[in-house]
Amino acid sequence: VIDIRKLYAQTGMFTYDPGFLSTAACQSSITYIDGDKGELLYRGYPIEQVATQCDFLETCYLILNGELPNEQQKEDFVSLVTNHTMVNEQMQFFLRGFRRDAHPMAVMTGLVGALSAFYHDSIDINNARHREISAIRLIAKMPTLVAMAYKYSIGQLYMYPKNSLSYTGNFMHMMFATPCEEYVPNDVLVRAMDRIFILHADHEQNASTSTVRLCGSSGTNPFAAIAAGVACLWGPAHGGANEACLNMLEEIQAMGGVAKIGEFVTKVKDKNSGVKLMGFGHRVYKNYDPRATLMQETCREVLGYLGVKNDPLLELAMALEKVALEDEYFVSRKLYPNVDFYSGIVQRAIGIPVSLFTAIFALARTVGWIAQLNEMIADPEYKIGRPRQLFTGAIRREVKPMAMR
């Protein structure tokens, strides 16, 4: 590792690294990825253990504080988060300004940013207490906002949070209950959704997290910085891949299903087609994404529980994965399924509409964004993020009078 800051101070030299392929923009002690081994650790704990032995709020505590909570700490944390699940009633009126067919991520970008207009006692990013309260508020209110966006899109009244339920059980209540009918949380489905949240909670310096850090480095408020993360996550190369992946599977299914995989893969390999295998490939993983393995297991559990013997989309996804993993194009480029390859199938089975997948990712990633933002601000050496450029335009020329141009 070369400390370019020292080199810059001594020589004025800087690196040119578009896409940050080989540039670390920060130091972090939160999440570790070994891309060659396909290993992911939250604060040192393997994702396989966290996903099967902890719930989402324990995972949030771990990511924020560095250690797993004991029983008392967990109880206090759950109670704190639960106290903040409501959003200001005025948020409803803001929500009503959107078209009903707006994409949920467009709505979420607005709603999350709008929180800074309501919580003036937690918008000073340089104040540790403000950072603490805004963290709790964001984790607590994201499920409420996602469910409100969903209910608005289908023309239903939004459901207030039910604080007697678990974090994830309450989210499903706000999604699926109506004023006429109660939603009784189902353990298997709640557990599956909770696991989706855990698997998406943090992933070191991905595009949206780097966006949050860069945005927050100007000293803007935490809600604004997280809204920037939501906006970045929306893109199909990042969090939008779960929606794009399910749409891709449905497109292949409409073409003729498993029999058409070869034709689709040929199109993907043709660089002129502009078609990618969504849910495949990763900047850091050059091996199987461990989250994809866990997601595939969750997929089987959920479909098994729902009594779906042969889900055509799961069959198709597995056949597509098999073809890709045996194809020289994918093998030579070390392209494997990522977390998004199977997450859409699980969410669809739970009853989540495809357009909401990325908003659910944003809900889950909020804790990672906040932890990374707070880690940066608490570092006495942090500076405003300000990349350099390799200038390729004209250096200097004189403006000619109009008649001479």
Ligand code: ACO
């Ligand atoms: N389908 C087909 N070819 C691919 C794919 C894919 N999904 N991913 C990468 N490649 C090819 C590239 O075309 C490139 O080929 P080349 O060497 O012949 O030019 C090579 O593999 C290397 O890929 P890059 O684009 O350079 O890799 P990069 O690290 O920049 O991109 C990314 C990673 C954006 C995730 C990419 O793999 C991709 O677009 N995947 C599909 C979208 C997706 O699933 N995103 C979710 C990522 S996980 C997450 O954000 C939660």
